[in-house]
Amino acid sequence: MIAEAGLAALWLATAFAIAQLLLGAAAARATDPAAMLPGVRKIALVQALFALLAFLILIWLFVTSDMSVLLVAENSHSLKPMLYKIAGAWGNHEGSMLLWVTVLAVAGAGVALFERRLVAETLSATLAAQAAIAIGFYAFLAFASNPFARLNPAPADGQGLNPLLQDPGLAFHPPTLYLGYVGLSVAFSFAVAALLMRDVGPAFAKAMRPWVLAAWIFLTIGITAGSYWAYYELGWGGWWFWDPVENASLMPWLAATALLHSVNVLATRDGLRAWTLMLAVVAFSMSMVGTFLVRSGILVSVHSFAVDPTRGTFLLALLGLYIGGALALFGARVGTVTQGATFQLVSREAALVLNNLLLSVILGVVLIGTLYPLVAQAMGVQLSIGAPFFEKTAVPIALFLVAGTAAGPLLRWRKDSAQALLSRVTIPLAITGVAFALFFAMTGFASPIAVLVLALAFGLAAASIAPLWKRNLRRTPLPIYGMVVAHLGIAVSLAGMAADTLFKQERLAAVAVGDNLTVGPFKVTLTEVRPTVGPNWSALEARLQVQRGAAEPFELVPQQRFFPNPPTNTSEAAIATLWDGQVYTVLGAADGAGRWQLRLWWKPFVTLIWAGGGLIALGGILSLLGRVLRARREAREREEWA
């Protein structure tokens, strides 16, 4: 009965989305749109409430382990810990698509509730566009991925959740990423509405900016958390694998980062109009492409019999409709968008155009690398593209981007001189040079690119703090702090990546109990291997005593876990985080002669990668906070005037 209620809620949400599209479109063309707008706002809210209800019902079905629902039976188990029962609701195709469309509806409702600056026509068109996207994905759920389908007869118990996904970090990883992915839908709808209504200007950019920022913050957190998850859960010691699923999250982030910068130019300087529109379309398009790539299974070719071809086709049709439609609209209308303010070659605007171009090129490279197997396949060749391609292509471009990130904020708006810039970047440049010489002397020719990255990280760190130089720190607006912190975060993250490449040490050995190994400055002794059990798994665990020099030894306990439902082995790395890096240990197989495979890493300063990611997100939060507070203050002042 409850599952049917969920399905009914989904259909009602669809009905309201259709109403929102029709009424929104009507309001956008009406003579008095302001009169119709409150109605559209309310419909958007009700649509979101029904979508949310459907999603909550699905969670409830997982919490109560209602095995008569196919999705629950396939993905849950009554013995699973409660957290993973709840996370199970979105740890599968149907549930995650329901979450996707729920976020879409809620974001639309957010626009309906809070957006006050935009003119009524454009806002109505925005809400109509948002509803148009939602309708397609509701249809996808209803016709190709019904999460509430029943299973008759109901099995005694479910089949469990992939153990790799049974991890508190991962339980909240998809929702975070989805908030980012789908949050970008708002920017997309804004851009479509602006093109339709020919209303592109600072007001439109100011309305769009907080949404882009919020989505970008969630994407940043999602990617950082996902990278850390892959790092400790997969047990390979790597933090980025250029896997299609990772690229699917990186591409919208790249586009959103570019959009974030160009929307600022549009909001404050009324420049980069066409760029901003294009990037808003591209950013959400990348979200949809990412969702499609992940959900259709088109790139994961491990004899993927579980992938339903109708789903891929359906999603692809939606993609063609929305992305193709928006790009066609862009082509038809952008010519009528009048040129905004102009600027000179050496100026903040020009640096931001460079930022947009470089980010777009990186995005293009990642997209090509991700899709190339499809190109090759079209030509009759089967291949896969791995990390070397991306490292050779994306990394050099990224280096230019880093240099631009350092110099950009030091440029004045509209017009500046190259000489003035040069004098402002002297210190960062000197720091980069000294750091390069120093680290090159330490590591030699092992990886000159990594040395360069590390040196640039130091230079960027100095340059990113420079905008605060000689400023009244108490009167500096929050968005400036946001920029400083985010750029500093990039420097920190780059330093972590380079340090991991340059200084990590690895040991792989078969050892017996009582033996010891050294890795980096650490002595690691295998003291015991013993069986243990958890709530829904059993495991073998190795007790390792780790000691650096004469310091107090500590213990690490890597495990090999066995999950009976479904039968799967996972290896749980044990990681010690110290102030200057991480000791990463993995227990491997037994060799049958009383020895165990141990894999040990000493990774100096690797934690900076994710700390930097956190700083980048924090920068976004500061910036968003600054914008929201300022908008409120302005609204209050307007009221006082009136």
Place this chain on the structure above:
Amino acid sequence: MKKLLIWLPLALFALVFALVVNGLIEPSDRIVRSAMVGKPLPTLQLPAIVQGKPGIDTAAWPKGTPRLLNVFASWCIPCVAEAPQLLKLKQAGVQIDAIAVRDSPAEVQAFLARNGDPYARIGDDAAMRAQLSLGSSGVPETFVIDSRGVIVDQHIGDVRAEDVPKLLAALEKAK
């Protein structure tokens, strides 16, 4: 120039779209078809792997009856799944010969004891040489050999219940 630039994104998208459509229509896990289909069966001489059952010597095979040549292995799970269907085919009077890939006598014996034995002959292909000469890229695969000794069909993957009538029809045609 600027006019063209404006439509560039749509053109690029159309290109990617066409690629993806192509990728969906022809999934990349498309199985490798043998180039040997339509050609005479290569001469295979494989020793017996289990006692009491002859190995494979295609030179000595009588012409005139179509047969199935099943490439399997005891370590292969889909091979377990297709065993009942092969037994059904045997009951329907089909002669099934087999090539055991990278296998050991004891394992094959145990496999046959557990899953039934539909085979008239089983050849030992420890180095996968015979499998490669057939153009087979994995296990299980089932080749339909017609009465003249020509490979007329290749079934890739496990034989499912719905494949049995198809194989029977192919054998009928191969007479």
